[in-house]
Amino acid sequence: MKILDCTLRDGGYYTQWDFDKKLTERYFTAMEQLPIDVVEIGYRSHASNTYFGKYYYSPVSLLQKARQLMPTKKLALMLNLKDCPANDSLIPLLEKCRGYADLFRIAADPAKINEAIALAKFIKSLGFGVALNLMYLSELKNSVTIVERLGELDGVADCISLVDSYGGVYPHEVAELIKYCKNFTNVPLGFHGHNNIELAFANSLAAIEAGCEFVDGTITGMGRGAGNLKTELLLTHLSAKAGYNVNYDVLSNIVHDFEHLKAAYQWGTNLPYMVSGINSLPQQNVMDWISKRYYSVQSIVRALHNKKLGTDDN
Amino acid sequence: MKILDCTLRDGGYYTQWDFDKKLTERYFTAMEQLPIDVVEIGYRSHASNTYFGKYYYSPVSLLQKARQLMPTKKLALMLNLKDCPANDSLIPLLEKCRGYADLFRIAADPAKINEAIALAKFIKSLGFGVALNLMYLSELKNSVTIVERLGELDGVADCISLVDSYGGVYPHEVAELIKYCKNFTNVPLGFHGHNNIELAFANSLAAIEAGCEFVDGTITGMGRGAGNLKTELLLTHLSAKAGYNVNYDVLSNIVHDFEHLKAAYQWGTNLPYMVSGINSLPQQNVMDWISKRYYSVQSIVRALHNKKLGTDDN
Numbered sequence: 001m002k003i004l005d006c007t008l009r010d011g012g013y014y015t016q017w018d019f020d021k022k023l024t025e026r027y028f029t030a031m032e033q034l035p036i037d038v039v040e041i042g043y044r045s046h047a048s049n050t051y052f053g054k055y056y057y058s059p060v061s062l063l064q065k066a067r068q069l070m071p072t073k074k075l076a077l078m079l080n081l082k083d084c085p086a087n088d089s090l091i092p093l094l095e096k097c098r099g100y101a102d103l104f105r106i107a108a109d110p111a112k113i114n115e116a117i118a119l120a121k122f123i124k125s126l127g128f129g130v131a132l133n134l135m136y137l138s139e140l141k142n143s144v145t146i147v148e149r150l151g152e153l154d155g156v157a158d159c160i161s162l163v164d165s166y167g168g169v170y171p172h173e174v175a176e177l178i179k180y181c182k183n184f185t186n187v188p189l190g191f192h193g194h195n196n197i198e199l200a201f202a203n204s205l206a207a208i209e210a211g212c213e214f215v216d217g218t219i220t221g222m223g224r225g226a227g228n229l230k231t232e233l234l235l236t237h238l239s240a241k242a243g244y245n246v247n248y249d250v251l252s253n254i255v256h257d258f259e260h261l262k263a264a265y266q267w268g269t270n271l272p273y274m275v276s277g278i279n280s281l282p283q284q285n286v287m288d289w290i291s292k293r294y295y296s297v298q299s300i301v302r303a304l305h306n307k308k309l310g311t312d313d314n
Numbered sequence: 315m316k317i318l319d320c321t322l323r324d325g326g327y328y329t330q331w332d333f334d335k336k337l338t339e340r341y342f343t344a345m346e347q348l349p350i351d352v353v354e355i356g357y358r359s360h361a362s363n364t365y366f367g368k369y370y371y372s373p374v375s376l377l378q379k380a381r382q383l384m385p386t387k388k389l390a391l392m393l394n395l396k397d398c399p400a401n402d403s404l405i406p407l408l409e410k411c412r413g414y415a416d417l418f419r420i421a422a423d424p425a426k427i428n429e430a431i432a433l434a435k436f437i438k439s440l441g442f443g444v445a446l447n448l449m450y451l452s453e454l455k456n457s458v459t460i461v462e463r464l465g466e467l468d469g470v471a472d473c474i475s476l477v478d479s480y481g482g483v484y485p486h487e488v489a490e491l492i493k494y495c496k497n498f499t500n501v502p503l504g505f506h507g508h509n510n511i512e513l514a515f516a517n518s519l520a521a522i523e524a525g526c527e528f529v530d531g532t533i534t535g536m537g538r539g540a541g542n543l544k545t546e547l548l549l550t551h552l553s554a555k556a557g558y559n560v561n562y563d564v565l566s567n568i569v570h571d572f573e574h575l576k577a578a579y580q581w582g583t584n585l586p587y588m589v590s591g592i593n594s595l596p597q598q599n600v601m602d603w604i605s606k607r608y609y610s611v612q613s614i615v616r617a618l619h620n621k622k623l624g625t626d627d628n
Contacts, residue, residue: 197551198515200512
């Protein structure tokens with residue numbers, strides 16, 4: 001079983017992908033000393049008109065520093081499928097990472113499985129490692145035609161991770177879906193949980209039990225909306241139950257660093273995230289409602305009601 | 315399945331059982347409007363030399379107010395077995411509650427199963443409802459002789475709740491233990507989780523699935539150490555998956571009230587609680603270390619090491 005830590009990539013939703021340089025250097029140093037297999041540093045993106053910080057673009061200077069501080073780790077970068085179609089304009093974006101990034105992970109809506117497969121093959125043809133993060137796991141069980149196509153990534157992708165985008169699935173659902181997907185592909189599977197209903201850890205355990213080979217976590221759970229599986233929880237579990245060698249001084253110090261950020265940004269679950277997760281409402285909507293301080297649970301319940309009626313959310 | 319909310323009783327570990335009068339009145343009013351079956355108001359205790367607030371004693375004036383605001387709910391009080399042996403001095407303590415309290419729950423160390431059974435029978439003989447909270451669930455699987463005796467409470471107790479005192483058990487362990495206990499007693503079983511490794515909800519689901527009939531929760535998880543199953547999470551689940559009718563305005567308002575307290579007292583899990591939970595170290599030790607601000611994870615790891623060697627914790 002391999003651990004992928006994506007604290008900066010997923011945590012960037014709270015900081016617009018800006019992070020203090022010293023913090024990230026301590027983070028890279030800690031990752032190097034902990035039993036983490038893959039560190040996903042940030043997004044790799046084309047230029048944008050909206051302001052985003054360094055970890056949205058992951059420039060070469062950043063990759064050099066990351067590689068220097070994590071010589072023994074696999075380094076990953078995420079590509080948003082919707083912003084990165086498989087065409088020649090992508091080549092320079094990827095080529096600049098050669099020698100630094102081991103893996104590009106494609107974040108894809110399952111509805112865009114054609115484009116995702118095409119992009120994975122394109123990246124592979126350039127000689128890079130590639131993985132797929134398939135969002136909206138909860139909808140896959142009704143999408144046989146998508147799951148059946150995962151075999152097209154055999155020999156192409158290093159991992160296909162199923163993402164509980166809404167944070168609302170239950171352990172038995174995760175286990176069933178992992179087992180089902182294994183019927184159609186021999187690519188190692190992964191799981192990326194969200195913690196809306198405090199099942200990120202239980203779901204990750206169920207995924208591992210069902211044969212999943214990669215688990216995503218973030219320090220203090222820093223990540224979009226209600227946040228992710230806490231890497232420190234997974235490591236504590238693996239230390240106690242599977243003999244992993246964890247340096248608790250290193251782990252404790254980096255957790256402490258991110259707890260300062262958490263005090264400012266307040267990720268983690270709460271009643272609105274619980275209600276939205278269990279009812280499959282997008283994290284981003286709830287983040288916006290909460291950050292603008294005009295949300296009420298009643299507004300979420302109203303959105304749910306509208307959704308059932310097929311009208312637009314507000 | 316019945317829900318027991320013990321926010322004030324278990325949350326009192328953070329406030330020395332002092333709570334603002336207006337807050338508790340809003341809490342009682344909310345409980346009355348939510349699908350909660352039993353409300354455990356506080357401890358019932360003999361006079362003590364240490365200072366404890368009102369909810370450690372639950373005087374009649376408090377019970378009258380609680381009954382007035384929650385006319386349709388069962389009201390419970392907890393007795394600490396170690397402070398309340400079954401003798402005549404207990405009679406006035408209990409008699410003053412007659413007409414207000416429906417249930418006395420005995421918090422008992424399984425090593426004191428003799429005294430717990432004696433106290434349960436004594437309370438029952440006085441005509442009160444009685445239940446048992448059996449602590450240190452994780453040790454019960456090695457204590458066949460204790461589990462075998464639970465049948466002596468048939469016809470005596472209304473519920474026997476298994477308490478994950480350390481907050482370190484896993485769903486399959488809870489399920490196995492619940493099923494095992496059902497071989498020896500026909501008293502309805504309950505589960506009281508702690509959230510050190512973020513499994514309070516997953517463990518409660520496993521307990522329900524295994525035939526458990528009572529689940530304990532607290533608003534915002536307020537409770538000893540890393541805290542409890544969040545009542546709002548259980549209600550959100552039951553609302554989405556089992557058709558429970560939950561007034562989200564009422565729920566949201568009372569959660570909001572306790573979030574103010576949480577900002578001050580900071581319950582919830584963190585790395586020290588995770589490490590101690592998974593390794594069965596007492597919550598109270600870690601609470602003390604944290605509140606005195608001289609803990610380090612290293613001190614906990616050292617305590618663990620001492621425990622393995624059979625020497626005293628520091």
